[in-house]
Amino acid sequence: MPKEIYLLGVGHSTPFFAELAEACGYRVAGLYHYNDDRTGQTDHGFPILGSFNDLYSSNIEGKNFMLTMGNMEIKREVSRELLHRKGVIPSLVHPNAVISRFAKISDCGVLVCSSCEIHSDAIVGEGCVLWPQVVIGHNTQLHEYVFCGPKAYVGAYIEVYDQAFIGQCSVCISGKIDSIGESAIIGAGAVVTKSVPPNVIVKGNPAKITKVQRGEG
The missing domain is CATH 3.40.50.20 (Rossmann fold)
Incomplete structure (x- = not known):
């Protein structure tokens, strides 16, 4: 059953x-x-x-x-x-997602939808949500409660901090970015070519800061 x-x-x-x-x-x-x-x-x-x-x-x-x-x-x-209250929040990974055996996914509350890829030595923290066709590059770390919209691409060697929002079809380019700050928002379709501070919204190609949110500046 x-x-x-x-x-x-x-x-x-x-x-x-x-x-x-x-x-x-x-x-x-x-x-x-x-x-x-x-x-x-x-x-x-x-x-x-x-x-x-x-x-x-x-x-x-x-x-x-x-x-x-x-x-x-x-x-x-x-x-x-x-x-x-001792409830259980299991991580759920769709059967057709492609997960490297060298990747690490928290066992608490992660949702990995269909056709996602998580590459070797990537780390996905508690509560993260990956909508369909998200790709997480090797040696990248998603901290806790990061949201990745459909077809978002997060390249290799990037540290994505708590509650960052990665919009659909956005591209965070390997080798160009060290980090995406806490609660930062990457707009849909953005092409991110440099690190993103916390609490900002970036949009466009190349992505630029369009708004500073609370807690920054």
Whole structure:
């Protein structure tokens, strides 16, 4: 019998992540929404069992959870709460992803979707999300809760810090970049040719800083 897993976060990507869970051998036993608005409804045939607060008030020890929200700061916060209550957040790697046997992937909360590649000596930290066809080059490290959109390419020897957002179809070029700072945002389709400071948004080809976010400057 497949193991049961519960999805946290109900939205447009719910069926996408439900299919990832199923591809990894789990049965989706139900969903939890951030509030009570949808309790008792269904989404793509999956029952919405309650709110996050309902979940926290129950015994979750040993149960499996998958966090599907796009906000990585919220994902980290919810993950900490689930782990504190002895819930389990397994890493899920799609069967057709190509993972080097020399790569290291955290066993907590990593989601690697279909057709991704993770090359030798790459490190993928807790809570990272790799949408389809992402490539992580050799000797690159994704710290915790990094998001990589579809077809993003992160070249070799790059250190990507916590909660960085790598937009879809962007290219971070090997040999040109040492690091991408914490909470930096790489715009969709950007071609990044130099290191990116924390808390900035970069766009374009070559990518340039277009906005400084909170906490920087």
